[in-house]
Amino acid sequence: MLKTAANLANLGTETAFDVLARAARLDAARRADGRSPVINLGIGQPDFPTPDHVVEAAVKALRDGHHGYTPAQGVPALREAVAADLHARHGVEVDPGRVVVVPGGKPTMFFAMLMFGEPGAEILYPDPGFPIYRSAIEFTGAKAVPIPLREENAFAFSASDVIERMTERTRLVIVNSPANPTGGVTPPEEMDKLAEALAERPDVAVLSDEIYSTMLYDGREHRSILQYPELAGQAIMLDGWSKRYAMTGWRLGYAVWPEALVERAVRLCVNDHSCVNAPTQYAGIAALEGPQDAAEAMVQAFDERRRVTVDRLNALPGVRCVEPGGAFYAFPNIEGTGLESRGLQDRLLEEAGVAAIAGPSFGLFGEGYLRISYANSTQNIEEAMDRMAALLS
Helix, strand or coil, rough: CCCCCHHHHCCCCCCHHHHHHHHHHHHHHHHHCCCCCCCCCCCCCCCCCHHHHHHHHHHHCCCCCCCCCCCCCCCHHHHHHHHHHHHHHHHHCCCHHHEEEECCCCCHHHHHHHHHHCCCCEEEEEECCCHHHHHHHHCCCCCCEEEEEEEHHCCCCHHHHHHHHHHCCCEEEEEEEECCCCCCCCHHHHHHHHHHHCCCCCCCCEEEEECCCCCCCCCCCCCHHHCCCHCCCCEEEEEECCCCCCHHHCCEEEEEECCHHHHHHHHHHHCCCCCCCCCHHHHHHHHHHHHCCCHHHHHHHHHHHHHHHHHHHHCCCCCCCCCCCEEEECCCHHHHHCHHHHHHHHHHHHHHEEEEEEEEHHHCCCEEEEEECCCCHHHHHHHHHHHHHHHCC
């Protein structure tokens, strides 16, 4: 029998993809039986198409002959467009030489864990949080230390909770705002407090996952880690195109690295994926430099769906839901139903034809919750809530 490396057993998974596959199989069976289709409120993917001008830019790149390898760090024009966009959104000056383009958001996470994670090291991560954080930390042999995100705090992280968990073994702190799976948004004053503490620990890096930074509601403000010059030697900022421009399948993301780590990040790119495919990078330029009306309309639609989703969840028996401040997720508390999260997840899918994700898929503190994605039409959300109400009552 083949013997694989022991650390592979430490890798977790992203349950949303498992539920997506189960939902697809069940949907096919329901349609074959003449029943209504499955409504997917589980997957974190905009239900909008990529803007036309972005698609055309990729087609043009192919027709113009961009078929070969590109620089491992990303084509210069794209890195310059990223720097210009960050200046416009956050008022910061970013050297394009610090931008490293990668296929999606996960490579940056893994690269950061590989740089700072090893046996004896500790890495702090948000919980409930994106499951790949903990998975990648444990893969390296480092100790994963959860930062609890609490319902009573609208799932925004508390700088004090981070600071009190830092030890002499802490090598990396991960923050995510707006957050997946909760939709929590961290107030600027908490970021200020955290930045002050990290500046006193120059031996600790911080990875700020800002992939949902353009999806904010009710006038909330996003404070980027790049807005703290005192952390320039410690801060890694992750962002990309997947959510903002409905480009999940294009696999295009980037990070801004401290200058001293750029060469290491590029070396990891060379070893891992060589480079990002050429036409996608030209599509990324068009997305950043072209009209933003489609992206803005998408956020407005999410805001409207957010209100419907929260109102309907709070009307369900045994359910309560704090209002998410960003992203396109709600994280309702389902303790009042008397059901465990995974049990309710499975019954919703199998009996009601509604796909949602159990809270424990996102961490130790996720029990008693579900993740609901409102990246679906209002009509489908209303129908899904009707089905949930029928099941729970």
